Amino acid sequence: MDTSALATSYSAELPAWLRDELADVPEFLETDEDRMALVHRLADRNFREKTGGPFAALVVETETGRIVSAGVNLVLASNLSAAHAEVVALSLAQTRVGTWDLGAEGAPARELVVNWRPCAQCYGATLWSGVKRAVIAGDGPELEELTHFDEGPVRDDWQAQLEQRGLQIELNVLRDEAIEVFRAYGESIATGDSLVYNARGTAENG
Amino acid sequence: MDTSALATSYSAELPAWLRDELADVPEFLETDEDRMALVHRLADRNFREKTGGPFAALVVETETGRIVSAGVNLVLASNLSAAHAEVVALSLAQTRVGTWDLGAEGAPARELVVNWRPCAQCYGATLWSGVKRAVIAGDGPELEELTHFDEGPVRDDWQAQLEQRGLQIELNVLRDEAIEVFRAYGESIATGDSLVYNARGTAENG
Numbered sequence: 001m002d003t004s005a006l007a008t009s010y011s012a013e014l015p016a017w018l019r020d021e022l023a024d025v026p027e028f029l030e031t032d033e034d035r036m037a038l039v040h041r042l043a044d045r046n047f048r049e050k051t052g053g054p055f056a057a058l059v060v061e062t063e064t065g066r067i068v069s070a071g072v073n074l075v076l077a078s079n080l081s082a083a084h085a086e087v088v089a090l091s092l093a094q095t096r097v098g099t100w101d102l103g104a105e106g107a108p109a110r111e112l113v114v115n116w117r118p119c120a121q122c123y124g125a126t127l128w129s130g131v132k133r134a135v136i137a138g139d140g141p142e143l144e145e146l147t148h149f150d151e152g153p154v155r156d157d158w159q160a161q162l163e164q165r166g167l168q169i170e171l172n173v174l175r176d177e178a179i180e181v182f183r184a185y186g187e188s189i190a191t192g193d194s195l196v197y198n199a200r201g202t203a204e205n206g
Numbered sequence: 207m208d209t210s211a212l213a214t215s216y217s218a219e220l221p222a223w224l225r226d227e228l229a230d231v232p233e234f235l236e237t238d239e240d241r242m243a244l245v246h247r248l249a250d251r252n253f254r255e256k257t258g259g260p261f262a263a264l265v266v267e268t269e270t271g272r273i274v275s276a277g278v279n280l281v282l283a284s285n286l287s288a289a290h291a292e293v294v295a296l297s298l299a300q301t302r303v304g305t306w307d308l309g310a311e312g313a314p315a316r317e318l319v320v321n322w323r324p325c326a327q328c329y330g331a332t333l334w335s336g337v338k339r340a341v342i343a344g345d346g347p348e349l350e351e352l353t354h355f356d357e358g359p360v361r362d363d364w365q366a367q368l369e370q371r372g373l374q375i376e377l378n379v380l381r382d383e384a385i386e387v388f389r390a391y392g393e394s395i396a397t398g399d400s401l402v403y404n405a406r407g408t409a410e411n412g
Contacts, residue, residue: 001233003229005302006225006273007299007301008219008225008298009218009220010298010300011216012216013215014214014215019214022207022209027207067207067212069213076306079301081331081336082297082334083306092214093213095213095216095286099285100286101287120329121328121331121333121334122327122330124327124328124329125287127326127327128288130287154361155359161359
Protein backbone atom coordinates (compact mmCIF):
# COMPACT_ATOMS: atom_id res chain seq x y z
CA MET A 1 0.00 0.00 0.00
CA ASP A 2 0.94 3.63 -0.35
CA THR A 3 1.74 4.53 3.23
CA SER A 4 2.19 8.24 2.58
CA ALA A 5 -1.51 8.92 3.21
CA LEU A 6 -1.39 7.37 6.69
CA ALA A 7 -1.13 9.54 9.77
CA THR A 8 2.00 8.53 11.68
CA SER A 9 1.58 10.70 14.76
CA TYR A 10 -1.09 12.41 16.77
CA SER A 11 -0.94 15.19 19.32
CA ALA A 12 -2.99 17.43 21.53
CA GLU A 13 -2.07 20.89 22.72
CA LEU A 14 -3.42 23.04 25.52
CA PRO A 15 -5.16 26.23 24.44
CA ALA A 16 -3.31 29.48 25.05
CA TRP A 17 -5.97 30.71 27.48
CA LEU A 18 -5.17 27.90 29.92
CA ARG A 19 -1.57 28.94 30.37
CA ASP A 20 -2.72 32.52 30.95
CA GLU A 21 -5.28 31.31 33.49
CA LEU A 22 -2.62 29.40 35.41
CA ALA A 23 -0.20 32.30 35.60
CA ASP A 24 -2.13 33.73 38.56
CA VAL A 25 -2.42 30.42 40.42
CA PRO A 26 -0.07 29.59 43.30
CA GLU A 27 2.42 26.81 42.54
CA PHE A 28 1.20 24.79 45.54
CA LEU A 29 -2.47 24.14 46.32
CA GLU A 30 -2.77 22.96 49.88
CA THR A 31 -6.24 21.48 50.30
CA ASP A 32 -8.46 19.24 48.19
CA GLU A 33 -10.87 22.17 47.97
CA ASP A 34 -8.18 24.52 46.65
CA ARG A 35 -7.32 21.97 43.98
CA MET A 36 -10.91 21.32 43.00
CA ALA A 37 -11.77 25.01 42.85
CA LEU A 38 -9.14 25.41 40.15
CA VAL A 39 -10.51 22.40 38.27
CA HIS A 40 -13.98 23.95 38.28
CA ARG A 41 -12.62 27.27 37.05
CA LEU A 42 -10.83 25.58 34.13
CA ALA A 43 -13.86 23.41 33.27
CA ASP A 44 -16.11 26.44 33.17
CA ARG A 45 -13.76 28.43 30.99
CA ASN A 46 -13.13 25.48 28.66
CA PHE A 47 -16.67 25.30 27.35
CA ARG A 48 -17.02 29.08 27.19
CA GLU A 49 -13.83 29.24 25.10
CA LYS A 50 -15.25 26.45 22.90
CA THR A 51 -12.13 24.34 23.27
CA GLY A 52 -14.12 21.36 24.60
CA GLY A 53 -16.65 20.13 27.13
CA PRO A 54 -17.02 21.38 30.74
CA PHE A 55 -14.35 19.08 32.13
CA ALA A 56 -10.93 19.70 33.60
CA ALA A 57 -8.37 17.78 35.62
CA LEU A 58 -5.09 18.30 37.42
CA VAL A 59 -2.25 16.05 38.39
CA VAL A 60 -0.97 17.22 41.75
CA GLU A 61 1.69 16.00 44.16
CA THR A 62 -0.45 14.83 47.05
CA GLU A 63 1.87 15.88 49.86
CA THR A 64 3.10 19.26 48.68
CA GLY A 65 0.16 20.30 46.50
CA ARG A 66 2.50 21.14 43.64
CA ILE A 67 0.68 21.24 40.30
CA VAL A 68 2.33 18.79 37.91
CA SER A 69 -0.07 19.29 35.00
CA ALA A 70 -3.42 20.82 34.10
CA GLY A 71 -5.72 19.46 31.44
CA VAL A 72 -9.07 20.23 29.93
CA ASN A 73 -11.24 18.29 27.55
CA LEU A 74 -9.68 18.89 24.10
CA VAL A 75 -11.88 16.68 21.93
CA LEU A 76 -13.02 19.57 19.75
CA ALA A 77 -9.67 21.34 19.65
CA SER A 78 -7.59 18.23 18.89
CA ASN A 79 -10.09 16.12 16.88
CA LEU A 80 -9.25 13.22 19.19
CA SER A 81 -12.17 11.53 20.93
CA ALA A 82 -9.79 10.21 23.62
CA ALA A 83 -8.65 13.69 24.65
CA HIS A 84 -10.84 13.92 27.73
CA ALA A 85 -9.61 16.11 30.58
CA GLU A 86 -8.22 13.16 32.56
CA VAL A 87 -6.25 11.73 29.62
CA VAL A 88 -4.92 15.19 28.80
CA ALA A 89 -3.80 15.92 32.38
CA LEU A 90 -2.27 12.45 32.85
CA SER A 91 -0.51 12.56 29.46
CA LEU A 92 0.90 16.03 30.11
CA ALA A 93 2.14 14.92 33.53
CA GLN A 94 3.81 11.87 31.99
CA THR A 95 5.35 14.03 29.27
CA ARG A 96 6.73 16.39 31.91
CA VAL A 97 8.24 13.75 34.19
CA GLY A 98 9.38 11.55 31.32
CA THR A 99 7.70 8.26 32.24
CA TRP A 100 4.39 6.54 31.65
CA ASP A 101 4.29 5.59 35.36
CA LEU A 102 3.31 8.48 37.62
CA GLY A 103 3.65 6.07 40.55
CA ALA A 104 7.26 5.20 39.82
CA GLU A 105 9.41 4.29 42.78
CA GLY A 106 11.18 7.24 44.37
CA ALA A 107 8.79 9.79 42.86
CA PRO A 108 6.43 11.86 45.02
CA ALA A 109 2.93 10.33 45.23
CA ARG A 110 0.67 11.99 42.70
CA GLU A 111 -3.09 12.29 42.38
CA LEU A 112 -5.70 13.11 39.78
CA VAL A 113 -8.20 15.85 40.63
CA VAL A 114 -11.26 15.87 38.39
CA ASN A 115 -14.73 17.38 38.32
CA TRP A 116 -16.82 14.18 38.08
CA ARG A 117 -16.46 10.42 38.19
CA PRO A 118 -14.37 9.40 35.18
CA CYS A 119 -16.22 8.02 32.14
CA ALA A 120 -15.86 4.48 30.81
CA GLN A 121 -12.57 5.37 29.13
CA CYS A 122 -10.95 7.63 31.71
CA TYR A 123 -11.74 5.15 34.45
CA GLY A 124 -9.18 2.77 32.96
CA ALA A 125 -6.83 5.57 31.96
CA THR A 126 -6.66 6.70 35.60
CA LEU A 127 -5.81 3.20 36.71
CA TRP A 128 -2.98 2.74 34.18
CA SER A 129 -1.40 6.11 34.89
CA GLY A 130 0.15 5.24 38.23
CA VAL A 131 -1.58 7.94 40.30
CA LYS A 132 -2.14 6.80 43.89
CA ARG A 133 -5.18 8.92 44.69
CA ALA A 134 -8.16 10.41 42.87
CA VAL A 135 -10.06 13.43 44.14
CA ILE A 136 -13.47 13.49 42.46
CA ALA A 137 -16.09 16.22 42.79
CA GLY A 138 -19.01 13.81 42.61
CA ASP A 139 -20.79 10.96 40.91
CA GLY A 140 -24.39 10.28 40.03
CA PRO A 141 -26.81 11.16 37.25
CA GLU A 142 -26.50 14.95 37.41
CA LEU A 143 -23.69 15.15 34.85
CA GLU A 144 -25.59 13.24 32.18
CA GLU A 145 -28.87 14.98 32.99
CA LEU A 146 -27.47 18.50 32.83
CA THR A 147 -24.92 18.17 30.03
CA HIS A 148 -26.37 15.34 27.89
CA PHE A 149 -22.97 13.67 27.72
CA ASP A 150 -22.97 9.88 27.89
CA GLU A 151 -20.56 8.54 30.52
CA GLY A 152 -20.70 5.00 29.17
CA PRO A 153 -20.92 1.61 30.87
CA VAL A 154 -18.86 1.69 34.08
CA ARG A 155 -19.02 -1.06 36.69
CA ASP A 156 -21.38 -0.39 39.60
CA ASP A 157 -18.54 -1.18 42.01
CA TRP A 158 -16.18 1.24 40.24
CA GLN A 159 -14.87 2.77 43.46
CA ALA A 160 -14.15 -0.54 45.23
CA GLN A 161 -12.36 -1.80 42.12
CA LEU A 162 -10.01 1.18 42.12
CA GLU A 163 -9.44 0.89 45.87
CA GLN A 164 -8.59 -2.80 45.51
CA ARG A 165 -5.88 -1.74 43.08
CA GLY A 166 -4.35 0.68 45.56
CA LEU A 167 -5.97 3.99 44.66
CA GLN A 168 -7.35 6.13 47.44
CA ILE A 169 -10.61 7.76 46.35
CA GLU A 170 -11.80 11.07 47.79
CA LEU A 171 -15.37 11.61 46.61
CA ASN A 172 -17.68 14.65 46.95
CA VAL A 173 -15.30 17.58 47.02
CA LEU A 174 -17.05 20.80 46.00
CA ARG A 175 -19.84 18.73 44.47
CA ASP A 176 -22.40 21.56 44.28
CA GLU A 177 -19.90 23.74 42.48
CA ALA A 178 -19.35 20.97 39.90
CA ILE A 179 -23.06 20.88 39.24
CA GLU A 180 -23.14 24.63 38.79
CA VAL A 181 -20.64 24.34 35.92
CA PHE A 182 -22.65 21.54 34.29
CA ARG A 183 -25.82 23.58 34.63
CA ALA A 184 -24.20 26.60 32.98
CA TYR A 185 -23.00 24.36 30.17
CA GLY A 186 -26.47 22.86 29.77
CA GLU A 187 -27.88 26.34 29.39
CA SER A 188 -25.33 27.15 26.73
CA ILE A 189 -26.41 24.04 24.77
CA ALA A 190 -30.03 25.12 25.05
CA THR A 191 -29.20 28.48 23.53
CA GLY A 192 -27.15 26.83 20.77
CA ASP A 193 -23.81 28.14 22.03
CA SER A 194 -22.26 24.71 22.70
CA LEU A 195 -22.10 21.32 21.01
CA VAL A 196 -22.58 17.97 22.74
CA TYR A 197 -20.07 16.00 20.74
CA ASN A 198 -20.98 12.44 21.55
CA ALA A 199 -24.02 12.78 19.41
CA ARG A 200 -23.04 11.39 16.03
CA GLY A 201 -23.79 13.37 12.94
CA THR A 202 -20.90 15.71 12.38
CA ALA A 203 -19.32 16.42 9.04
CA GLU A 204 -15.71 15.59 8.24
CA ASN A 205 -13.28 18.15 7.02
CA GLY A 206 -10.81 15.76 5.46
CA MET B 207 2.91 29.99 39.27
CA ASP B 208 5.73 29.73 36.79
CA THR B 209 3.99 27.98 33.91
CA SER B 210 7.14 27.49 31.84
CA ALA B 211 7.83 24.12 33.49
CA LEU B 212 4.42 22.71 32.49
CA ALA B 213 4.06 20.44 29.50
CA THR B 214 1.58 22.05 27.11
CA SER B 215 1.31 19.26 24.53
CA TYR B 216 1.75 15.54 24.21
CA SER B 217 2.19 13.30 21.22
CA ALA B 218 2.80 9.76 20.10
CA GLU B 219 4.51 8.66 16.90
CA LEU B 220 4.55 5.34 15.11
CA PRO B 221 7.91 3.62 14.96
CA ALA B 222 9.69 3.60 11.59
CA TRP B 223 9.48 -0.20 11.33
CA LEU B 224 5.68 -0.07 11.18
CA ARG B 225 5.61 2.05 8.07
CA ASP B 226 8.11 -0.32 6.45
CA GLU B 227 5.98 -3.29 7.46
CA LEU B 228 2.90 -1.77 5.86
CA ALA B 229 4.59 -1.00 2.55
CA ASP B 230 4.07 -4.61 1.44
CA VAL B 231 0.45 -4.81 2.57
CA PRO B 232 -2.39 -4.41 0.07
CA GLU B 233 -4.39 -1.21 0.46
CA PHE B 234 -7.65 -3.18 0.84
CA LEU B 235 -8.05 -6.19 3.15
CA GLU B 236 -11.17 -8.06 2.17
CA THR B 237 -11.99 -10.43 5.02
CA ASP B 238 -11.97 -10.18 8.82
CA GLU B 239 -9.24 -12.81 8.80
CA ASP B 240 -7.07 -10.80 6.39
CA ARG B 241 -7.42 -7.80 8.68
CA MET B 242 -6.71 -9.74 11.85
CA ALA B 243 -3.69 -11.49 10.37
CA LEU B 244 -2.09 -8.09 9.85
CA VAL B 245 -2.94 -7.07 13.42
CA HIS B 246 -1.23 -10.20 14.75
CA ARG B 247 1.85 -9.55 12.62
CA LEU B 248 2.15 -6.00 13.94
CA ALA B 249 1.54 -7.08 17.56
CA ASP B 250 4.26 -9.70 17.30
CA ARG B 251 6.77 -7.34 15.79
CA ASN B 252 5.94 -4.56 18.29
CA PHE B 253 7.20 -6.42 21.32
CA ARG B 254 10.20 -7.82 19.47
CA GLU B 255 11.16 -4.29 18.41
CA LYS B 256 10.67 -3.20 22.07
CA THR B 257 8.34 -0.36 21.10
CA GLY B 258 5.58 -1.66 23.37
CA GLY B 259 3.44 -4.61 24.38
CA PRO B 260 2.13 -7.35 22.06
CA PHE B 261 -0.91 -5.40 20.94
CA ALA B 262 -1.92 -3.86 17.64
CA ALA B 263 -5.07 -2.46 16.06
CA LEU B 264 -6.35 -1.19 12.74
CA VAL B 265 -9.12 1.13 11.73
CA VAL B 266 -10.58 -0.20 8.50
CA GLU B 267 -13.47 0.82 6.26
CA THR B 268 -15.85 -2.06 6.81
CA GLU B 269 -17.23 -2.25 3.28
CA THR B 270 -14.12 -1.76 1.19
CA GLY B 271 -11.46 -3.07 3.56
CA ARG B 272 -9.39 0.06 3.07
CA ILE B 273 -6.89 0.57 5.90
CA VAL B 274 -7.47 3.98 7.49
CA SER B 275 -4.84 3.65 10.23
CA ALA B 276 -2.59 1.16 11.95
CA GLY B 277 -1.56 1.39 15.56
CA VAL B 278 0.53 -0.52 18.04
CA ASN B 279 0.93 -0.18 21.78
CA LEU B 280 3.32 2.77 22.22
CA VAL B 281 3.40 3.08 26.01
CA LEU B 282 7.13 2.52 26.20
CA ALA B 283 8.01 4.53 23.08
CA SER B 284 5.82 7.54 23.95
CA ASN B 285 5.92 7.48 27.79
CA LEU B 286 2.12 7.75 27.72
CA SER B 287 0.20 5.11 29.65
CA ALA B 288 -2.88 5.79 27.50
CA ALA B 289 -1.10 4.93 24.24
CA HIS B 290 -2.54 1.45 23.92
CA ALA B 291 -2.92 0.04 20.41
CA GLU B 292 -6.62 0.91 20.18
CA VAL B 293 -6.14 4.53 21.27
CA VAL B 294 -3.21 4.88 18.87
CA ALA B 295 -5.13 3.45 15.88
CA LEU B 296 -8.28 5.46 16.66
CA SER B 297 -6.31 8.68 17.23
CA LEU B 298 -4.34 8.24 14.00
CA ALA B 299 -7.55 7.59 12.06
CA GLN B 300 -9.14 10.71 13.55
CA THR B 301 -6.04 12.73 12.73
CA ARG B 302 -6.14 11.50 9.14
CA VAL B 303 -9.83 12.18 8.51
CA GLY B 304 -9.84 15.39 10.52
CA THR B 305 -12.63 14.68 12.99
CA TRP B 306 -13.05 13.08 16.41
CA ASP B 307 -16.09 11.20 15.09
CA LEU B 308 -15.21 8.22 12.90
CA GLY B 309 -18.94 7.58 12.55
CA ALA B 310 -19.72 11.01 11.14
CA GLU B 311 -22.64 11.24 8.75
CA GLY B 312 -21.71 10.70 5.13
CA ALA B 313 -18.45 8.94 5.96
CA PRO B 314 -17.90 5.24 5.16
CA ALA B 315 -18.62 2.99 8.15
CA ARG B 316 -15.39 2.19 9.97
CA GLU B 317 -14.37 -0.55 12.34
CA LEU B 318 -11.67 -1.30 14.89
CA VAL B 319 -9.75 -4.57 14.47
CA VAL B 320 -7.82 -5.59 17.57
CA ASN B 321 -6.08 -8.66 18.96
CA TRP B 322 -8.02 -9.05 22.25
CA ARG B 323 -10.97 -7.64 24.12
CA PRO B 324 -10.14 -4.01 24.91
CA CYS B 325 -8.95 -3.22 28.46
CA ALA B 326 -10.84 -1.03 30.94
CA GLN B 327 -9.60 2.12 29.20
CA CYS B 328 -9.81 1.13 25.53
CA TYR B 329 -13.29 -0.22 26.04
CA GLY B 330 -14.56 3.31 26.54
CA ALA B 331 -12.18 4.76 23.94
CA THR B 332 -13.67 2.44 21.31
CA LEU B 333 -17.17 3.59 22.20
CA TRP B 334 -16.34 7.31 21.97
CA SER B 335 -14.50 6.99 18.66
CA GLY B 336 -17.56 6.54 16.45
CA VAL B 337 -16.55 3.18 14.95
CA LYS B 338 -19.62 1.09 14.12
CA ARG B 339 -18.05 -2.35 14.41
CA ALA B 340 -15.30 -4.05 16.40
CA VAL B 341 -13.51 -7.18 15.23
CA ILE B 342 -11.86 -8.81 18.24
CA ALA B 343 -9.59 -11.87 18.17
CA GLY B 344 -10.82 -13.18 21.52
CA ASP B 345 -11.61 -12.63 25.15
CA GLY B 346 -10.98 -14.62 28.30
CA PRO B 347 -8.16 -15.13 30.78
CA GLU B 348 -5.46 -16.20 28.33
CA LEU B 349 -4.12 -12.70 27.74
CA GLU B 350 -3.57 -11.99 31.43
CA GLU B 351 -2.22 -15.48 32.11
CA LEU B 352 0.29 -15.48 29.28
CA THR B 353 1.43 -11.86 29.29
CA HIS B 354 0.88 -10.81 32.94
CA PHE B 355 -0.81 -7.60 31.81
CA ASP B 356 -3.77 -6.46 33.89
CA GLU B 357 -6.84 -5.72 31.77
CA GLY B 358 -8.62 -3.92 34.58
CA PRO B 359 -12.22 -3.94 35.78
CA VAL B 360 -14.54 -4.25 32.76
CA ARG B 361 -18.25 -4.97 33.08
CA ASP B 362 -19.22 -8.62 32.71
CA ASP B 363 -21.81 -7.61 30.10
CA TRP B 364 -19.23 -5.61 28.13
CA GLN B 365 -20.35 -6.96 24.75
CA ALA B 366 -24.06 -6.35 25.28
CA GLN B 367 -23.33 -2.81 26.46
CA LEU B 368 -21.46 -2.02 23.26
CA GLU B 369 -24.15 -3.62 21.12
CA GLN B 370 -26.85 -1.60 22.88
CA ARG B 371 -24.94 1.50 21.79
CA GLY B 372 -24.94 0.44 18.16
CA LEU B 373 -21.60 -1.34 17.76
CA GLN B 374 -21.55 -4.66 15.98
CA ILE B 375 -19.11 -7.03 17.68
CA GLU B 376 -17.34 -9.82 15.81
CA LEU B 377 -15.61 -12.01 18.39
CA ASN B 378 -13.17 -14.92 17.94
CA VAL B 379 -11.40 -14.12 14.71
CA LEU B 380 -8.02 -15.92 14.51
CA ARG B 381 -8.17 -16.46 18.27
CA ASP B 382 -5.52 -19.20 18.39
CA GLU B 383 -3.12 -17.00 16.47
CA ALA B 384 -3.65 -14.22 19.03
CA ILE B 385 -2.70 -16.59 21.79
CA GLU B 386 0.43 -17.62 19.93
CA VAL B 387 1.63 -14.01 19.99
CA PHE B 388 0.88 -13.67 23.71
CA ARG B 389 2.71 -16.92 24.39
CA ALA B 390 5.78 -15.74 22.48
CA TYR B 391 5.69 -12.50 24.44
CA GLY B 392 5.36 -14.41 27.72
CA GLU B 393 8.45 -16.39 26.84
CA SER B 394 10.36 -13.19 26.11
CA ILE B 395 9.44 -11.90 29.59
CA ALA B 396 10.65 -15.13 31.14
CA THR B 397 14.02 -14.72 29.47
CA GLY B 398 14.21 -11.07 30.52
CA ASP B 399 13.86 -9.70 27.00
CA SER B 400 10.61 -7.80 27.63
CA LEU B 401 9.10 -5.63 30.34
CA VAL B 402 5.55 -5.86 31.68
CA TYR B 403 4.94 -2.19 32.23
CA ASN B 404 1.90 -2.19 34.43
CA ALA B 405 4.01 -3.32 37.28
CA ARG B 406 4.98 -0.22 39.20
CA GLY B 407 8.57 0.34 40.10
CA THR B 408 10.21 2.08 37.19
CA ALA B 409 12.60 4.96 37.50
CA GLU B 410 11.91 8.40 36.11
CA ASN B 411 14.24 10.18 33.78
CA GLY B 412 13.00 13.69 34.43
